[in-house]
Amino acid sequence: QQQVRQSPQSLTVWEGETAILNCSYEDSTFDYFPWYHQFPGESPALLIAIRPVSNKKEDGRFTIFFNKREKKFSLHIADSQPGDSATYFCAASAANYNQGKLIFGQGTKLSIKP
C-alpha cells in the first residue's frame, strides 16, 4: 500500500534539544526518502534525503536514520533552534514503479521554545 505514516502530529522541544520526527511505510518498492520543511505561507523546501543502501545520512544538524527491515525512518534535528520551527514532511517515492511521484506523510508541526 502506497502510504507514508508520520508522527507525532505536533512536537515542542526546548532550544538546544534534539527533535525526533518519525515515519513508516509499507511499500517495498520505495527507494527514495526525502524530508521537506515548510514555513507558513511558503512552499516545501528539500532538507535532506536518503536511499535504502544507507542507514544513516547526515547534513549538519540534520540526520536521517533508516531501518529497511522495519520500514521506518526518522529525522533527528540536533541543537534545535527557534528558526527550525516549521512543519516537516517525510515522503517516499519509487522512480521505477510510480514514476517518482512523492507520497507524503501527514506532517509534523515542530515548535522550538527559546
Added chain:
Amino acid sequence: NSKVIQTPRYLVKGQGQKAKMRCIPEKGHPVVFWYQQNKNNEFKFLINFQNQEVLQQIDMTEKRFSAECPSNSPCSLEIQSSEAGDSALYLCASSLSKDTQYFGPGTRLLVL
C-alpha cells in the same frame, strides 16, 4: 534554493471560471511534477511529465483538470470550471531524474 518559477502566486476565481497557472522548471530539469496541497496540509499528486510526455496522472478530477509541458514554453495546469473544493496551493516541482524534486513557490488558488 529552488529555481522553479511559478506564476501567478495568487489566483482568485469565481465558481465555474477557468483557472490557469504556469511553471518554468529549473534549467536542465526534464521532469516536472504538479501537486495540490490542501488546507489540511495533505498533498495530492496530479501529473508529471518528462520533457513533453505525460509519465503518470491521476484521473484528472472529472476531466476538469488539464496540463501540458510544451517545448520552449512554460508548463501549465488549467482547471476548466473551478469549484470551491479546488481552493488549494498548487505546487510545481522539477527534477533531473525522478527522485530529488525541488518545489516552486506555488500558486495559491482561491475559488469564491
